[in-house]
Amino acid sequence: MRDLLRSLVPWSTTPGFHVATAPFDVLILALLVSAVLIAVVDGVDRAVWLLVLQSVSLAAVALVTAISSGVGEIYLSVVVTLVVKAVLVPLALVRVVRRSAAAGDAGRMYLGRRNVFILALALVLFSYGLIQPVAVAGTLITGLYFPTSVALILIGGLTMAVRKKALLQVIGLIVVENGVYTAAMAMTQGLPPVVELGIAFDLLITVLLLGSLAFHIGAATESLDTSTLRRLRH
């Protein structure tokens, strides 16, 4: 709990955190808040804007890492993140929303909004309170980024599980991916450029396919609600 409070105070310094600068902590806050809000927010449009916020924060994390480490390759990662995650992917999502007739009811979930909010906060607590001590013991993993990335992965998974709306599940998937990217940036200053380009390309085509599938499912069932997908059993 103390770890959590300390992490939410921007000017805190955590022992072992290798680049303990204030912007990093603000960015961590932005990542976590956007993830939690994506899990509970009403309306696909708002979720897409939150996703843009998260992706820009992520690019900023990469930018700070690039500046502080002086590794030129990371600037490529900044550009790729901005172009793919903050522009192309949101555009693709918005396009599906505009084209599909059944855009309402985006808030529908399998759980109540308050419960999802509490669950999401619990996952943040879990990541900071439990994962950090476990991970730090005997490994090189230190600092705030590892628990943050775990929190993003878990909240993204939660979003995918509780949302009925197809496009919000896709956004949950991107939050998971952002969590993995955060971990990669914090632990290893990203992955080799070839691999990063491949990952960004994969994310883009996955979102395009899922958007297209959601559109056709919407056309076939007149809703983008996956809770109506109940035909295949056993």
Add this chain to the structure above:
Amino acid sequence: MPTILPALLLAVPLVAALLCLIPAPAAVAEGVSVLSAPLLLALAVAVAVRAGWTPGTCRSGAPPGLCGGTVDALGLYVDALSALLVLVIGLVAAVALLYSRGYMRAEVTAGHLPEGTLRWYYLWLHLFVASMFAAVLAGNLGVLWVAMEVTTVLSGVLVGISRRPDALEAAWKYVVICSLGIALALFGTVLMYYSATPLLGHGNSALDWATLLQVAPHLNPALVRLSFAFVLIGFGTKAGLAPMHTWLPDAHSQAPSPVSAILSAALLNCALYAILRYHALTMRALGPAFSTHLLLAFGLVSVAVAIPFILIQHDVKRLLAYSSVEHVGIIAAATGVGGRLALFAALLHLLNHALTKCGMFLAIGTVIQRLRTRNITRLGGAARVAPTLATVLLLGGLALAGSPPFGPFLSEFTAVRAAIAQGVGLAGVVLLALLAVAFGSLLAQLGHVALGPACHRATKGSARARELGHAPALLSSSALAIPAAAVLLLGVHVPDTLVTLLQRASTVVGG
């Protein structure tokens, strides 16, 4: 010495896909596929024979897992393990491509698919095959991950190509669940990279499998353990290991049958291949205990979970899909037993299952097309109306259930024997018991289709019976002979070159 063969394996399907882009009648794309299929088969067999035939060179001091591994200018890495997978993908893809012609034509005639879609079907199919080859030839674990995610997207397109609501639902479920799974595998990949950067620095070499295997004993053990856990869950989702298999019966049953065949017989094995690469690294870094126990547990659970669903299944394609979960479980469990003999059995079973399942999905596809139902209770008595197809189904069912004299029996038997010899007798006994139940369940179901009381609808109209007995397109049906002959041959005699290939592949995994 590197050759041009691996590069050709990628180039041929890519060129074929480009040719399918030409806006021409579907016959052009069909012709391209009929040409590319034997070419792919020949290339794949050449790669496999080369890896099993040439004396494997081992550098002194290097781990035995690196013996015979060659890397070319494109970074494509070929050793016995990737050659085995290339062989499996090549065989399955060639058979499915040849079969597609007759099968997809019939789908168009039946009105399930607009004719204009055919060209796109062959385009996606060739790209899908190329992405699978890329996955098993990638020397870099990051590129392996990228290629695996590309296979998800391309096969997702193929699953939903008919745009029926059921197929769209299956494709949706498939791509969402597998993308989530594979995101976790990416996390595992990052952790492996993290464990290697202190030794190898940042850059591609810290994700290069061969380099990693050399430095594996010096990798941070806690990170390697965490990495393997994430990779097993992540790629295990794509491999159809229980309890992450829930998407599999939908996707494999809703896809067009040639695509089902590739999904079950080739793509699942690509995901298993990724797990095997990490398994090799983990064993060398931590010793065998950790990853073998996990694989054994997931394998046995998968076999156990699949059986009740095989028993209660009404949809014949879902039946085959659950049988894939069972067989992936057998391969994982045999790998988890550990030791040279068990690994040999696991890899032989991978090949046997691929050949059998490929043939079964194609044969069932034709039966479904002709009887216009996939409900097992309505498919009864196929023997009276189509003796040849019914025979193929019955023999395939026997092979799939693990009966002698077919290939799967040999590999399952070897796996159980290895478990007892290896001192994990309890696992061996459990596996044996599960296999016995699976044998009964599968045969009861498929026996009904082939021999059971004739279904009312099928025999009532003589026109329908004639339709069923009507010989399918020659090219399509003769493609079935390839897996059928191979499964029979592998049950009686495993050729020496193949034995060497399998032995070398198990050395790659087990050191």
